[in-house]
Amino acid sequence: MSGLAIVTGGARGIGAAIAAALLADGEVDEVAAFDLDINGAEAPAGVTLHQCDVTDEAQVRAVVASLGRQATVLVNNAGGGKAHPERTDNAPGDPFGPVDLFRESVDLNLTSAHVVTRVVGPGMARGSAICNTASIAGLMPNALFAYGAAKAGLIHWTKCMALALAPRGIRVNAVAPGFIYTRLWEQTLPRQMFDQMVGVAVPMASEQTPAQIADSVAFLCSQRAAQITGQVIAIDGGSLLGRAH
Numbered sequence: 214m215s216g217l218a219i220v221t222g223g224a225r226g227i228g229a230a231i232a233a234a235l236l237a238d239g240e241v242d243e244v245a246a247f248d249l250d251i252n253g254a255e256a257p258a259g260v261t262l263h264q265c266d267v268t269d270e271a272q273v274r275a276v277v278a279s280l281g282r283q284a285t286v287l288v289n290n291a292g293g294g295k296a297h298p299e300r301t302d303n304a305p306g307d308p309f310g311p312v313d314l315f316r317e318s319v320d321l322n323l324t325s326a327h328v329v330t331r332v333v334g335p336g337m338a339r340g341s342a343i344c345n346t347a348s349i350a351g352l353m354p355n356a357l358f359a360y361g362a363a364k365a366g367l368i369h370w371t372k373c374m375a376l377a378l379a380p381r382g383i384r385v386n387a388v389a390p391g392f393i394y395t396r397l398w399e400q401t402l403p404r405q406m407f408d409q410m411v412g413v414a415v416p417m418a419s420e421q422t423p424a425q426i427a428d429s430v431a432f433l434c435s436q437r438a439a440q441i442t443g444q445v446i447a448i449d450g451g452s453l454l455g456r457a458h
């Protein structure tokens with residue numbers, strides 16, 4: 214099918230897998246990846262890379278204007294967190310962390326989806342689809358305070374947008390990945406500790422892969438999901454269920 218998908222954070226990790234899955238699914242013939250860092254991109258052939266900070270509306274507008282066609286699929290996937298090795302006031306798990314870093318996380322993990330959708334959404338035709346990459350951190354309490362709150366906000370915003378855009382024939386859904394050892398985790402936790410955490414936290418005792426997350430995103434953005442809107446699918450090996458006995 215002919216169509217353009219925009220995938221934010223599409224240069225690597227889950228976003229690159231989403232770009233590949235959308236192309237393989239055949240719902241679109243072109244994927245534009247918007248990413249802050251396009252060096253060493255993992256995105257497959259057929260994906261065009263656009264250097265862009267998705268928290269910055271002016272940058273997003275400039276890149277969208279350069280595409281020359283309207284998107285039929287938008288995946289708001291960019292997120293995670295910036296490493297701040299220079300800071301000594303942001304200990305992991307501190308519920309009273311600094312305000313500027315709290316705002317930074319909300320800006321990246323929630324507000325950026327509004328920024329990009331505000332620019333791209335008005336041009337989307339009936340039958341188009343939006344999918345947001347949330348997290349299980351947005352569905353259960355955790356010690357990632359700003360990140361978890363932002364992802365919870367993203368899930369609620371997904372439902373509000375689904376209701377608002379239904380009359381225009383545009384569907385809006387979300388996925389909530391569990392644990393995938395991408396650069397997001399590489400920056401914070403050695404592989405061995407990550408594996409130990411997965412062993413404890415995931416009933417299926419396995420991490421998920423970017424391709425598994427991407428598969429659900431491609432489904433939600435396809436005509437196979439034509440009657441699905443305002444939903445969030447957790448791809449988490451059962452983590453939201455609690456610990457297996």
Ligand SMILES: NC(=O)c1ccc[n+]([C@@H]2O[C@H](COP(=O)([O-])OP(=O)(O)OC[C@H]3O[C@@H](n4cnc5c(N)ncnc54)[C@H](O)[C@@H]3O)[C@@H](O)[C@H]2O)c1
Binds near residue numbers: 249390
């Ligand atoms: N990896 C996991 O275990 C996990 C779990 C739950 C949810 N998620 C979510 O999945 C999404 C993708 O994460 P990932 O694991 O692939 O991480 P990643 O770090 O491998 O990829 C994130 C991509 O987003 C880009 N990005 C970051 N800030 C940006 C900005 N301001 N503008 C444009 N691009 C920006 C990065 O350059 C990177 O290419 C994120 O929203 C993350 O919160 C990941």
